Amino acid sequence: MIKIPYEQLLEKIKTEKNISNEEIEKHIQAKMGQLSGLISKEGAAHILANELGVKLGAPEGKIKINKILAGMRSIEIVGKVIRKYDIREFQSGERKGKVGSFVVGDETGTIRITCWHDQTSLMESLQENDIIEIKDGTVRENRGALEIHLNEKSKITKNPEGITVGEVKQNIASQVSRKSINDLKENDINIELLGTIVQVFDIKFYERCPQCRKRIKEQESGFQCQQHGVVQPEYGSVMNLYLDDGSNNIRVVFFANQIQQLLKKTDADLQVFRQSPETFEKIKTNLLGEMIKITGKASKNQMFDRLEFVVNTVDTNVNPEEEIARLKSELET
Ligand SMILES: [Zn+2]
Known part of the structure; x- marks a missing residue:
């Protein structure tokens, strides 16, 4: 908590809420009474300010x-x-x-x-x-x-x-719209899906250039980036799973950032899975049946001629009651 002098607290409440000094002092005394003297005048003023919605937390200079x-x-x-x-x-x-x-x-x-x-x-x-x-x-x-x-x-x-x-x-421009998997069309962007994980594949790792992050292949001289020459590769990752929302299911593609969001792991943790893939087995099993909310876009995988969903953000904190309420209100409108 920022230590704001009592007089300044009063001033802030007074100017923001247009309440007289006497009125404020009265509230503060009442607060102190309620808490049987376990709180200072400053403390009581802080509580009052919070209750009135007077922002004290942000130091000067920061803006929303x-x-x-x-x-x-x-x-x-x-x-x-x-x-x-x-x-x-x-x-x-x-x-x-x-x-x-x-x-x-x-x-x-x-x-x-x-x-x-x-x-x-x-x-x-x-x-x-x-x-x-x-x-x-x-x-x-x-x-x-x-x-x-x-x-x-x-x-x-x-x-x-x-x-x-x-x-x-x-x-507004970046707001996402919820769709059911059955309604997804190629090139749909800013879409939100809610579904249950029904199948999980292993994480695939690939060598990439640490500078441009393009996929690189090993040559005689080592790993070679077209742009940056021979480089020490870093490892990108990609993971697929199937999500089912009752209307249909779809193959969903997670890249490194999104895998980290899904598993609540760091990049270093992912590298452990690369070195010891067997440690990932238990995590795969635990993911099955999990309900997640994801945003991203639908895109056609040309090689397999199928629609896939490429994830942008992952929310693993799904509240089923909230989702049911939302579904109901959408049906009513
Ligand atoms: Zn490069």
């Missing part, structure tokens, strides 16, 4: 995503990483550069963060669901959407202590 305006400089936000895109290298004329981006969200909305050149190193270790604090970003408008661009002064703090982000409010 829906308050961000184009042209703002040196802004400070906190958000949850909800999507991470690959870092790309590009060449324009003589100049070579790198650009990468990711999307963060808070309770008020989402925004894309763009990193240029050396700043891309700031995003390398980020994973979806990490909470991050961004300092010194600049807001720009790009094709009608706001983005925060990082510069040499910008800082990212991963999972800062004591800071949480509530349920992320998705911007």
Whole structure:
């Protein structure tokens, strides 16, 4: 808790709620009475402020995503990483550069963060669901959407202590729609499926270039990336399972980030499964019968001429009662 002096607490409550000093003091005395003197005046004022919805937690300077305006400089936000895109290298004329981006969200909305050149190193270790604090970003408008661009002064703090982000409010454009598996069509995007896992396959690992993340093959000289030459490979992963929602079932494709979300494991844990595949057997069995909610897109697997679902986000915390209530309300409308 931030230690705000009593006078400042009163001032905050007074200006935000338009209540007189006497009124506030009266409430505070009542609080202290209720708690039989086990609480200080400051403590009681904190409780009152919370009850009235006066925000005391956010230090000065931080703003909510829906308050961000184009042209703002040196802004400070906190958000949850909800999507991470690959870092790309590009060449324009003589100049070579790198650009990468990711999307963060808070309770008020989402925004894309763009990193240029050396700043891309700031995003390398980020994973979806990490909470991050961004300092010194600049807001720009790009094709009608706001983005925060990082510069040499910008800082990212991963999972800062004591800071949480509530349920992320998705911007309308990125909202997903629920479908039943039977209604899925090729190239459907931003779809949510809810279903039960009925079959699980082993995780497949493949060598990839640590820089561009393209799949690479072993040559005489070692693992060779067309762009980056001989490299020490890292391992990407992909896992398939069948999901059934009562209307039909579909093969669902998870890549590394999504496997981690599904299994609540780290990348290091996945590498253990690569080295000792037998340790994955028990996890496979445990997944059977699990109900999950996933978002992603439907895509045609040309080789097998079948529709598959490629996962973007995984929610393993499905509340069946909530889902039934939702289904009912959808049927009624
Ligand atoms: Zn490469």
